[in-house]
Each structure stands twice: as structure tokens, then as C-alpha cells.
Amino acid sequence: MRIICEFKPDLPRVRSGENLTGQIVLKTRAAESIKSIYITFIGRADVHFEETLVNRESDEKAPERLVSSATETYMTYRSEIFGKAKLPKGQNTFAFAIPLPSHCPTSISSKFGRVWYELSLVIERKWKTNRIYKTSIDVVQPYDLSSDPKSLVPIEHEAIRKLWRWPFRPGIIDLRLKVPSGGYSPGQKMNYTLDVHNKSKSIDVKSYTVTLVQESEYFANGYRRVSSRSVCSETKCELVKHLTKRTISASYEIPSVAPSSQMKTIIKVSYKLRMTVILTGWHLKWYIDVPITIGTSPLASSSDGSSKKMRKRVLYSGERITGKIVLKTTSAKTVTGIYILFVGLARVAFDDTRSAHTRDELRNERYVSTAVETYTRYQQNVADRGQLPDGTHTYTFSIPLPAHCPTSCLGKYGKVSYELSLVMNRLIMFKKVFRKPLAVLQPYDLNLYPEMLRPIEVEKTRKFCCWPFGGGSVKLNLYIPFGGYVPGQTINYSLHVDNMSQNVDVKAFMMTLVQTYTFKVENTRRVVHTYMRGERETKRVAHQTKRKLSGSYEVPTVQPSSQGPHIIHISYKLRLSVIFTGFHLKWNIETPITIGTIPLKQSGNRDQTKEFVPDAEKIAKSQVDRPALYTSTTLLFQSPEKIRKHFVDPHEESRNRPDDFMPIYTVYAYYAQPKASLKRRRGLTPSNDSTSETASEKDIIVDPDQSPKKPTD
Known part of the structure; x- marks a missing residue:
């Protein structure tokens, strides 16, 4: 039987976090019995390169050839579109809708690796080999430069070239490059300024070339390979004579390229802006490289x-x-x-x-x-x-x-x-x-870290074996949908309790957020823990029974987790305290968790989160935590809970110390409790301690004669 398969996606290119929709058309000349017809979609990155190693300690002079390869899977999807039946003759059309996770990187293909996405149609036939039809799908991961603080910072780079070797006369050329922002999108014009101060005695600057250089890094088996390629170049014939100054203003149009990588993957794409300065005489070219970010959406604000x-x-x-x-x-x-x-x-x-x-x-x-x-x-x-x-x-x-x-x-x-x-x-x-x-x-x-989408699963067992208590044990499974949350978000968790003890009952349980401050001075450290307890859940599990329980905990207003090694490090743990009947001590179960400032955009049920295979229908029916949508949340600023004993700087004078200053952190009102509950639990008044994102700070007014803080005389 001859079958013609045509893939007709609605869009030639799909964005991560959206649905891949379209139709598959099957044309058959005759009817045939089919066991099943299903579609599969896979997104993966493959890296393969060779390394030549020379062992100097060995007597053999022949180099060793090492092959490094790695694979990283971002998503797999399978859906049956036709069951066990007879496929009719003629044209058959099947529609599909495949949700893509937001962490899927952009499709790229290069010398040492590629990121690829493939849509397949598999026809299972009786007593015959399966027929498989495949097509490649181009995926682009959105990169909004307006949400990246690094893209807002202007580029200011200074480079100096010394000319002193014989037979050339000595001198210095000072060049300063200024770019209004650090991020651009394809098709956007980048206006830049070059300040050239030619202090040399006989060498002139003849021209320069602006080039966008794409740099790809490949990681496999602990090895790293880097490849660079020039995307687009523009040459400007601007003459700067010796012993003169000149300011050059020009523009460069960003070509159509893949956006910069946003996450840690085995293939990382970054960009550099290369200025190639050409001098008169026999001097070599002068290369100046400046890192730049390429996104998909330009900066929205002027x-x-x-x-x-x-x-x-x-x-x-x-x-x-x-x-x-x-x-x-x-x-x-x-x-x-x-x-x-x-x-x-x-x-x-x-x-x-x-x-x-x-x-x-x-x-x-x-x-x-x-x-x-x-x-x-x-x-x-x-x-x-x-x-x-x-x-x-x-x-x-x-x-x-x-x-x-x-x-x-x-x-x-x-x-x-x-x-x-x-x-x-x-x-x-x-x-x-x-x-x-x-x-x-x-x-x-949190959206930049795929591990935050993985659920937290903890399995613990508590044994009762000491006199005068009876024997047996309690087995507990804790499930938390995500590995990262933001202040104001509600953590909905579930417990599977198997009480196999003879006479001990589970009386209640309580969730607590443990904040850990680590202060470091060389090899000495101090650790301070702060406990933010939630509400006590009074749910009993009798002995020799099983029960599935659920609870919730609202993340309070706290500072985010630390992102780098500093002398002050902040981390968080969730502690589940299980309370038993009798004279038994509390059973504390702890698991690390990350607190961020920007919530996750995706959610899914338990099985999908593990394998990164989302299903649109199951997501709509699931009852797990739904991170805030950026269009429906209100970003507020609140002060944290009052610190009982805070640091007093011994190097500051007591009369000019701002000891009453308290930091302010973000909290999302989409998850927050009603205002009355917030005020009751934390002592906060939303009208006084909460400020909308649009609120602006007044100008700083300093009056020496009426300053509330006495100056340092």
C-alpha cells in the first residue's frame, strides 16, 4: 500500500512555551487494517567532537585520540491519533496540538553539535513493518531583553594599542567604544560611538570593521570545545591621522541570528561585537571584542x-x-x-x-x-x-x-x-x-533553571523499637510540585502516610520554612537559622492504616536565595514536622528549596513534570500550584518580618549609623492571602508597607541645618 504523508504545521517556526499546532494529511490508494497511528515529538541536543591528547610521561610518542559525546533531552511526547481499525481509502486529516515547555532552547546546527526537534508519524500495521514519516521543526526560545537587567546596562569599553617595536616610531592609540545598551534583537539598528585618540607620531588609523561573532561552546564528558564564526561584517573607511582626535558616530544592523542562550545546557551560544582596526604600514590588525546579548524582543523602554x-x-x-x-x-x-x-x-x-x-x-x-x-x-x-x-x-x-x-x-x-x-x-x-x-x-x-520544574519527592521511614513503646514503623512520602517558589506563592504539598506501628498514631503535621544565614570570615563561620512556621494541620492517621493527606504553606516575604559564593550566604529548607501520640518526639523531615524573585510560568501534573512531557488537557484539570502569569499578577514590595537581633556595624559611628533601615523584597499579590489575614499573621498593613511597582522614590533632599541624621564632623 502506498501512503503519502504531508505535515502542515500552522506556523513555520514555533516558540518555546507555546503549542505546536497543525495537521497531518495521509493519502492512501486502498483501505488497510491498522493497529495504531500515533505521533511523537522529541527535542534533543547532541554534541560530538574529538580531542587529541599527548601523554608526556609515556614512552609512546603517538598522540591519543579521544572522542567525546553527550546528549541532552528537553522533551518527549507521544499521542495516539488513530486506534485499531481500518484506515479508509482517500485523504485522511489528523489535527495535533503539542505543548512545548518554556525551557526548550532554540534550534541550532553547527560543526560539533546541534539542537533539533523532530515530529514523527508512526503507522503500526498487522504483520508488516511500521512506517515512519519524519519532519524537522524549528523552535525559538523567546528572550525578552526588557526583563534582563544586564541588557539595560550600556557598553563602555576602552582599549589601548602601544606601537613601540622597531622600525616603527613609538606611540599610543586610545579607543573608546560606547553603545547605549547591552542587548539587541535581529533587525534592530545599534547606534555606537567611537572616540579615537591617535597619539602615535607616524601611524594613521585607516579604517575599521564591525563584525558580529557567534561563539558556540560544547560540553561533553568534562571537556569543552569552542567554535567561532563571523556572521556579518561592515567596513567603515574613517581616517584618523596621527596626533589627532576624532569622534565617530555610526550604526550597525543586527543580522538574523539565533538568540543568546539563557540556560546551562551542553550547547551554549553567545555573541561578541568585534571591532577590527586597520592601521597604515605593516602593522597587524587590531581586534577589540566586546560581549553583547542577542534576544528575540527588543528593549521596550527608551x-x-x-x-x-x-x-x-x-x-x-x-x-x-x-x-x-x-x-x-x-x-x-x-x-x-x-x-x-x-x-x-x-x-x-x-x-x-x-x-x-x-x-x-x-x-x-x-x-x-x-x-x-x-x-x-x-x-x-x-x-x-x-x-x-x-x-x-x-x-x-x-x-x-x-x-x-x-x-x-x-x-x-x-x-x-x-x-x-x-x-x-x-x-x-x-x-x-x-x-x-x-x-x-x-x-x-526561576524560569532560567530547568531543575526548578522538577518536583521534590522525599521518602522517609521512622521506626519505633524502644521500650515501653510497641514496635513497627511509619513510612511517609512527601511530594512538592516544584523545586522553586517566590514570596507570596502558596506551596500545595501532599503526603502519603503508611502507619505500620502497633499503637502509635500520627496526630498532626506542620510545614516550616527554615532560612539559613551563613557568615564567613576566612575559615571561620557562623550559622543562624530562622524558622517561619505555617499553620498546624490536625489530621490523624491511626496505627495499621494508610492515608493520603494534603496541606498548603504560603511563602512569606523573604530575600531570595544566594546565587554566588559570598561571605554572606542565604539558603532555604522546607521542614515537615510530624507529631505523634504519646511521648514520642517530633519527626522532622527537611528538603532544600529555592526562593526566587520571578515565578515559574509553566505547571503540570506529577508525571509530566518528571519527564518534561506536558499535556494541555491534564494541565487544565490539575490542582497543583499554578505560578503567576505575568499579565495577571501585581508585584508589590514589602519589608521582611522584624529581625529580633540584627547586625550593628562596629566601624560606624553611633550618631551617623542608619540602623533603622530595613531592606525591601518583592512579593506577588496573585498568591497572597487577603489583606486582613496578612495583617493578622505578619503585622503588616498593606497600605503602609506595600508599594506597587509603579511607585517612584522622591528626590533626595539634603539639608545640613535640618538634617534628621547628624553629619560626621
Whole structure:
């Protein structure tokens, strides 16, 4: 029997997180009995490359050839579209709708590997071999540059070329490249500025070429292979003669390329902007590489809109802080300089007691261990030496905030703080310092980590074997749908309890979020735990019975988990406390969990989450946690619960210490309880302690004569 199969997808290219829809047309010349017809869809990455290793210790001089390969599966899907029956003659049309997970990377194909997606139709026939028809599907993972703080940071790169080798005369060429933002999408024009200062005595800059370089990294069996290729080049004939300066403004159109990789996979795609400067004479070409991000959606806000967005109560790492400082004076003052200072650092201090033994006595010595970790330091001069007249003085600032800056936090033995200061140096007298602490939040997008979609499953057994209690055991299975949540989200968990004990009953259980602060000073550390208990669930499981239980826990307003190695590290665990009858102690079961700032967008039932095979109908009927949709949530800012004993910086003067400052963190109102319940449980008043994302911070007004904080004299 001759069968013609045609795949007709609705779109030539599908986006991750959407449904792949279309039709499959089968044309047959005669009717035939069919066991089954089903479609399969697979998304996978394959890496294969060779390495040549030379063992210098071996007597054999022949190199060793090592073949490295790796495979990574992103999704598998199977759905039956025709059961056991007779396939009629003629044209048969079958519709399909396949949901794609949001973590599926973009399709690419290169020398050492590829990311590919394939749709197949399998026809199972009686007493005959199966017929398989395949077609490739192009998938693009969306990359919205507006949600990436690093794309908002402008590119400023400086490079210096020294010319000193014989027979050329010595000299220096200084080049500065400025790009308004760090991320662009294909088809967008990138406007850039080149400041060229040619200090050489006889060498001219003849021209330069702008090239977008795609760099692919392949990982397999602990080895790494990198390949680069030039995508598109533009040559500009701009002459800069020796001993001259010139500013060149031009634009470069981003070609059609795959977006940059967003997750950790065995194939990583990144981009560089390469400036190739061509000099006169026999000089080699001068290559200048600057990293750049390529997305699918361009930045939505202009420079004015982004500046307004950054004047919020919470500043995000990777953004630029803009604003103004207003200084009011009632009399003229002689100053030697005025500057704005922004410092972000982590400071840890705790006592350590050591014992010293001598012949006559035992001495206990007290040491103070301290550590400081600086993340950013920025200084901007706003006034020089001279006479400062009385009246109002306004100073504007624009401060870049690096993307690696961790979230502001305050603990028992240390803190991460960011402070904006106006420093006035006076002649003969001590300087005056006016300070304002700022809250910084490092974004933690859970959608960029596929492991967050995997459910948490814990199986534990508790044995009762000691007199006077009877024997037996209790087996418990804990299931949590996802591995990461955000403040304000409700964690719906389930318990399977098999009570095989002879006379001990399970009386109740309770979920607790355990926050762990780790403070490090060289090889010494202090660990502080904070317990945020949920409601007690009074559900009894009698002995010699089984029961399936369920509960919920609302994530309170806390800072996100730490993303890098710092002297202050924050992590979280969920603790399930099981309470028994009689004199038995509580049974605590702990499992790690991640707290982020941006919730997951996808959800699925238990089996689908394990294998990353979602089903649209089952998802709609499932009762697991549904992370917030970005179009239906309200992002609020709230202060955390009051810290009983917080860190007091011993290096700061007591009269000028901002000890009353509390950081602010995000919470999603989509998951939050009613306002009355929030107020009752945490002592928060939504109208006072909650601020919408659109709320803006007022200008900083500094009045030396009426400042609420006394200056440092």
C-alpha cells in the first residue's frame, strides 16, 4: 500500500512555551487494517567532537585520540491519533496540538553539535513493518531583553594599542567604544560611538570593521570545545591621522541570528561585537571584542522611560541608578570639593573566644573576626574648590549597578548594604557626610533553571523499637510540585502516610520554612537559622492504616536565595514536622528549596513534570500550584518580618549609623492571602508597607541645618 504523508504545521517556526499546532494529511490508494497511528515529538541536543591528547610521561610518542559525546533531552511526547481499525481509502486529516515547555532552547546546527526537534508519524500495521514519516521543526526560545537587567546596562569599553617595536616610531592609540545598551534583537539598528585618540607620531588609523561573532561552546564528558564564526561584517573607511582626535558616530544592523542562550545546557551560544582596526604600514590588525546579548524582543523602554523605572523603592542589579540630590544651605560655605559616593559591600563581624594554656593559669582570649566584601564603589565629583553660596543646589547622578551585586540583607552577624552619600570637604574643618541607604534586589528568574520544574519527592521511614513503646514503623512520602517558589506563592504539598506501628498514631503535621544565614570570615563561620512556621494541620492517621493527606504553606516575604559564593550566604529548607501520640518526639523531615524573585510560568501534573512531557488537557484539570502569569499578577514590595537581633556595624559611628533601615523584597499579590489575614499573621498593613511597582522614590533632599541624621564632623 502506498501512503503519502504531508505535515502542515500552522506556523513555520514555533516558540518555546507555546503549542505546536497543525495537521497531518495521509493519502492512501486502498483501505488497510491498522493497529495504531500515533505521533511523537522529541527535542534533543547532541554534541560530538574529538580531542587529541599527548601523554608526556609515556614512552609512546603517538598522540591519543579521544572522542567525546553527550546528549541532552528537553522533551518527549507521544499521542495516539488513530486506534485499531481500518484506515479508509482517500485523504485522511489528523489535527495535533503539542505543548512545548518554556525551557526548550532554540534550534541550532553547527560543526560539533546541534539542537533539533523532530515530529514523527508512526503507522503500526498487522504483520508488516511500521512506517515512519519524519519532519524537522524549528523552535525559538523567546528572550525578552526588557526583563534582563544586564541588557539595560550600556557598553563602555576602552582599549589601548602601544606601537613601540622597531622600525616603527613609538606611540599610543586610545579607543573608546560606547553603545547605549547591552542587548539587541535581529533587525534592530545599534547606534555606537567611537572616540579615537591617535597619539602615535607616524601611524594613521585607516579604517575599521564591525563584525558580529557567534561563539558556540560544547560540553561533553568534562571537556569543552569552542567554535567561532563571523556572521556579518561592515567596513567603515574613517581616517584618523596621527596626533589627532576624532569622534565617530555610526550604526550597525543586527543580522538574523539565533538568540543568546539563557540556560546551562551542553550547547551554549553567545555573541561578541568585534571591532577590527586597520592601521597604515605593516602593522597587524587590531581586534577589540566586546560581549553583547542577542534576544528575540527588543528593549521596550527608551532612555527616559528606563530612568523613570529606576527611581523605585527597589533597585535591581544590572540597572543604572539615576536621580538628583538637592542640597540646601542657609549660609555661604568654603569647600575644597563636593562629591557623590555610592558604595555596595557586605560586612561580617563576630566574636571568637580562644583558650591559652600556661603553667599557672588558663586564659580565655576574645578575638573579633571581621570580613568585608566590596561589590561596587562609584565616586562622582560635582563641585570643585571654592565658595559655595547659600541657597538650593541640585546635583544629578547616573551610577551603574553591576549585575553581580547581591540582594540587600540584614542578619545577626553581618549585612549587605548599599549607600548613597554626599560628601562635602571643608577647609580646615572636618568633612560633612549625608547618607541615604538604598535597597538593591538581585533578580532570580526561576524560569532560567530547568531543575526548578522538577518536583521534590522525599521518602522517609521512622521506626519505633524502644521500650515501653510497641514496635513497627511509619513510612511517609512527601511530594512538592516544584523545586522553586517566590514570596507570596502558596506551596500545595501532599503526603502519603503508611502507619505500620502497633499503637502509635500520627496526630498532626506542620510545614516550616527554615532560612539559613551563613557568615564567613576566612575559615571561620557562623550559622543562624530562622524558622517561619505555617499553620498546624490536625489530621490523624491511626496505627495499621494508610492515608493520603494534603496541606498548603504560603511563602512569606523573604530575600531570595544566594546565587554566588559570598561571605554572606542565604539558603532555604522546607521542614515537615510530624507529631505523634504519646511521648514520642517530633519527626522532622527537611528538603532544600529555592526562593526566587520571578515565578515559574509553566505547571503540570506529577508525571509530566518528571519527564518534561506536558499535556494541555491534564494541565487544565490539575490542582497543583499554578505560578503567576505575568499579565495577571501585581508585584508589590514589602519589608521582611522584624529581625529580633540584627547586625550593628562596629566601624560606624553611633550618631551617623542608619540602623533603622530595613531592606525591601518583592512579593506577588496573585498568591497572597487577603489583606486582613496578612495583617493578622505578619503585622503588616498593606497600605503602609506595600508599594506597587509603579511607585517612584522622591528626590533626595539634603539639608545640613535640618538634617534628621547628624553629619560626621
